[in-house]
Amino acid sequence: MRTDIAYVNRLGERVEFGGSEESLHYMEHELRDWEWSWRTGVAGRVTGFSRRPSKPREISFPVGIAAETASEGIGLRNRVELIGDVDVSAGEPGWLYVGDWYIRCWIVGCEPTDYWMDDRFAELELTLLAEQSGWVREVLSAFVPETGETEASGTDFPLDFPFEFARGRTSTTVYNSGTSPQDLLLRVYGPASDPEVSIGGNVYRVNVDVPAGYRLEVDSMAKTVRLIAPDGTWTDAYGSREPGAEGSGTYIFERIAPGASTVAWGNDFAFDLVRYDVRMACPWEEG
Known part of the structure; x- marks a missing residue:
């Protein structure tokens, strides 16, 4: 069983507990506790369930330090x-990973105990604050333009031409195995x-120019559209999205339906x- 837990902040800095960092451990915690939120209607009957809690949830995560030297213990x-x-x-949460799965949260509190006896040892009870329940794993599919050199199928002309035949719109399929x-x-x-x-x-269309070295990110979970520079700074591009309400066919935050979906682009x-x-x-x- 995988036992590695790590926190990664918005700068990409990472602290790992119970994995390769032998001096940093964790104790009994609440990360695997879970419950659905529910709604009630007339006569108190349950009308639906939701992963989003009615208010942000605090999670206790105690960690322990057992360093080889006093300097290492203080540093940790x-x-x-x-x-x-x-x-x-x-004002943006970091990532708390358990194996390959994560929740977005902030570290909002720390109660140190047993820290005065020896600089090598300490216990720190961290308090995490999560706005949304549910553990996330990211499934990545990468797409690159296909040219005549990378695409083997098609017409084989007997003469060479002073240009390449590039494919136009191309497509593939992704599959949402959930319900x-x-x-x-x-x-x-x-x-x-x-x-x-x-x-x-x-x-999904955004009417902006994305220069070389930049990237445009559309995140349906965070409800953001951002143009991000090479140095990590970003500008809000939400106003440049193609307009459209949910289900209209041009909604910028439309989620992927269960089953097979065709992906096509220019x-x-x-x-x-x-x-x-x-x-x-x-x-x-x-493990």
Whole structure:
């Protein structure tokens, strides 16, 4: 069984518990506790369920430090207590991984115990704050433009031409094996002009220029459309989306329906399609 747990902040800095970091451990915690939220109607009857809790949920996550030297022990205390500060300052949650699955959360509290006896040892009870229940695994599909050199099928002309026959619109299929619609992240790499991707008949289009080195990200879970520069800074591109309400065929945050969906685009830019596989309980994984 996989036992590695790690926190990753918005800068990509990572602290691992119970894995390769032998001096940093975790104790009994609440990460695998789960429950559905529910709604009631007339006469108190249950009318539906939801992964989203009625209010943000606090999760207890105690960790322990058992370092070989006093210097390492002090360094690990500071590293654990500071790792989440940039996320709180930015108002955006970090990622708490259990194996390949994660929740988005902030580290909002720490209660140190048994820290005064020896600088090598300490226990820190962290408090995590999660707005949304459900564990996420990202399933990545990468798409690149296909040219006459990369596509073997087609007409074989007896004479050479001073140009290449590039494919126009190309397509493939992705499959949502779940029973409910699946959130997605579209990551378009520049250069691209007014990029457009069709998934399951819905068109995702943003009317912006994406320069080389930049990327455009459409995240249906976070409800964001961002143009991101090479240095990580971003500008809001939500206002440049193709208008359309949910189910209209041009909704920028349309989720992927269960079953097979055709993915098609103009074959003129590279992009990633990340599908969010969400489970209420954190799945158990083999080690």
